[in-house]
Amino acid sequence: MIATVRRFLGFDLPVPPEHRKNFTHLYWDVAFWGILNGSIVNFLGVYLSRIGASPFQMGLLTAIPALMNLILTLPAMLLLGGKPVSKVVPQAALITRAFYLLLVPLPLLLPPDTQVWVILGLVLAQNISGTVAVMIGNAFLAESIPSEWRGQVIGTRSALVAMTTMVTSVVIGQILTAMSLSGGYMVLFAIGFLGSMASAYQLFKIKPIAPPQPVSTAAASPAGMLHLGILKGPFRKVLVMMFLLNLAIFLPQPIFPLYQVKVLHLSDQIISLAASLFSLVLFVVSAKAGAISRRINFRQMTGYGMLIASGSTMLFVLSFEPWVYFATQLVGGLGWAIFNNGAVNYLLENIPADDRPPHLAWFNIAANAAVLLCGLLSQTLVGSLGLSGGMLLAVAFRLISGLAVLRFG
Numbered sequence: 001m002i003a004t005v006r007r008f009l010g011f012d013l014p015v016p017p018e019h020r021k022n023f024t025h026l027y028w029d030v031a032f033w034g035i036l037n038g039s040i041v042n043f044l045g046v047y048l049s050r051i052g053a054s055p056f057q058m059g060l061l062t063a064i065p066a067l068m069n070l071i072l073t074l075p076a077m078l079l080l081g082g083k084p085v086s087k088v089v090p091q092a093a094l095i096t097r098a099f100y101l102l103l104v105p106l107p108l109l110l111p112p113d114t115q116v117w118v119i120l121g122l123v124l125a126q127n128i129s130g131t132v133a134v135m136i137g138n139a140f141l142a143e144s145i146p147s148e149w150r151g152q153v154i155g156t157r158s159a160l161v162a163m164t165t166m167v168t169s170v171v172i173g174q175i176l177t178a179m180s181l182s183g184g185y186m187v188l189f190a191i192g193f194l195g196s197m198a199s200a201y202q203l204f205k206i207k208p209i210a211p212p213q214p215v216s217t218a219a220a221s222p223a224g225m226l227h228l229g230i231l232k233g234p235f236r237k238v239l240v241m242m243f244l245l246n247l248a249i250f251l252p253q254p255i256f257p258l259y260q261v262k263v264l265h266l267s268d269q270i271i272s273l274a275a276s277l278f279s280l281v282l283f284v285v286s287a288k289a290g291a292i293s294r295r296i297n298f299r300q301m302t303g304y305g306m307l308i309a310s311g312s313t314m315l316f317v318l319s320f321e322p323w324v325y326f327a328t329q330l331v332g333g334l335g336w337a338i339f340n341n342g343a344v345n346y347l348l349e350n351i352p353a354d355d356r357p358p359h360l361a362w363f364n365i366a367a368n369a370a371v372l373l374c375g376l377l378s379q380t381l382v383g384s385l386g387l388s389g390g391m392l393l394a395v396a397f398r399l400i401s402g403l404a405v406l407r408f409g
Contacts, residue, residue, distance in 0.1 A: 022144050022206050023153055027160055029202035034161040034279075035195025038168025039188045040100060042275055043176075045257035046268065047185050048119065051112035055382040058254040060120050063375025066250075068127035069134060069368040073361055089140040090203035092132035097196035099126035103189040107182035134364070142348055142356065143208040155289025155341050162286055162337070166279030168195070173272025184268075230362055238350045239366045241401075241409045245306065245343065246370035248401040252313065252394035254378035259387045264319055274329045281333025289341035298349060299409045301342025306402030308335030310395055317391045346409075 045061060053061075099122050106115050145153045168191070176184040231239070260266045266274075285292075292301060312332035319325035351359040381390040 023149075025202045025205040026141075026144060026153060026157060029199050029206070030157040031160045031164045032195050032199035032202065034164025035168050036097070036100070036192045036199065037161060038165040038275065038279070039172050039195065040103065040192030042165070042169060043172065043185075043188055043268075043271075044119070045253075046260065046271060047188075048116055049257040049261040050181065051115055053116045054379075055254065055258060056379040057116055057120065058258060059375045059378030061123065061375075062250055062253045062378065063372050064120060064124045065127045065130065066368040066371035066375060068124060069131045069364055070372060072128065072131040073364050073368075086140065086143060086206065086208045089133055089137060090200065090206075092129045093203055094197075094200040095129040096126050096133055097193070097200050100189065100193040100196050104186055104193065106189075107185050140206075141344075142351075142353070144206050152290035154344055155286050155293070158286030158289060158337060158341055159283045162279040162282035162333075166276045166283065169272045169275040169279060173269045173276075176268040176272065230358060235350055235359055235362070237408065238347065239362055241302075241405050242347065242363055243366045243370045244401040244404055245302070246367045247374060248306065248310075248394070248398040250371045250374040251377075251381075251397050252391055254375060255382065255387055255390045255394070256316075258382075259316075259391060263387050264325065266322075266325065270322055270325065274325055277326055278329035278333045278336075281330055282337045285334055285337035286341060289337065292338065293341070293345070298342045298346040299405060301338050302346045303342075303402045303404075303406035303409065305335050305337070305339025305342055306398055306405065308332075309339060310398035310402060311335070313391065313395045313398055317388060317395065 045058065048058065048061065102122055103119065106118060110118060141154070172188055172191070175187050178184070179187065230236070260271060289301075296304070309332060312328050312335055315324060315328040315331060319328055347363060378390070381393065385393060
């Protein structure tokens with residue numbers, strides 16, 4: 001059985017000895033992160049919905065990280081000038097994830113309306129350091145994985161995070177069913193914090209495959225970091241596509257938890273079982289991402305994945321019966337597995353290896369501008385279109401963005 005799983009994940013491939021330790025730590029990093037993903041990441045929005053968060057507050061949950069990224073991208077790059085990416089990313093990740101510990105006592109200490117604002121404040125605070133981790137995280141991966149192995153390693157990472165997310169979601173569902181709202185979520189927050197710390201530890205063990213690349217001091221200046229020459233080259237088209245894709249991804253994010261709780265009336269147990277099913281499909285498809293990338297290119301994976309995701313979003317809107325909701329997860333797991341593995345590589349293959357910081361800075365700005373816009377528009381969308389109308393608009397955006405990548409990307 002173990003041998004079969006190893007073959008399925010590609011662990012039996014002849015990895016060069018000098019890369020084995022890095023790959024192992026990259027796999028453990030994301031496996032532990034799946035525990036965080038299956039607990040806090042998946043359920044924080046649901047928790048806020050259950051304790052009475054408004055559409056405006058749910059929009060802030062999406063908008064705050066994007067706003068902090070936009071505000072802090074250039075100052076962070078100026079501050080990081082000359083510092084090695086391989087050291088900065090683990091440190092930033094550790095500081096960011098330490099904030100999850102503060103979530104643990106909240107359900108017991110504060111009334112629900114106060115909890116909502118405190119959680120939003122914690123999200124804002126953790127994204128000060130989180131901006132650094134997000135901004136140069138892709139450069140960290142590029143430094144740690146040879147280009148010829150990226151499809152396989154990133155696909156295996158996606159499979160592992162799906163597997164641990166699936167197991168965690170099942171466990172969390174049982175905990176939330178057996179315990180009170182406050183007690184269950186305290187345990188959930190504690191589990192997520194421990195997973196995040198174990199993941200951060202693994203990042204410190206990863207070494208670059210070449211001499212550590214610093215964030216260039218020349219690039220890390222207003223002129224070098226945001227020079228307009230990048231916008232005049234071929235990367236401009238990639239930025240437009242990434243803006244559209246992030247708009248499509250995050251437009252429904254503030255609406256999803258509200259729709260699950262207030263329209264579909266789904267229990268935490270159903271949500272957790274469905275999340276497990278989603279992760280199972282994500283695991284199976286992601287494990288074969290390397291094989292898929294050898295049949296179609298990364299741009300096509302990105303576009304086709306988003307088209308499938310738009311179909312799953314339409315199913316979600318109609319998920320008034322549990323079996324339809326479970327079908328949504330089957331289709332969504334397929335689409336997001338293909339999209340996730342395609343999009344990361346589509347971005348990296350269009351960035352020159354010797355000029356990553358300024359290109360990633362522009363990507364960070366484009367992506368977070370889209371996310372911020374989605375968060376700020378959520379209350380207006382819900383107010384004018386309702387929860388169902390907002391979800392249907394998201395279906396349309398995902399369909400259009402997928403077609404745009406295939407046609408113009």
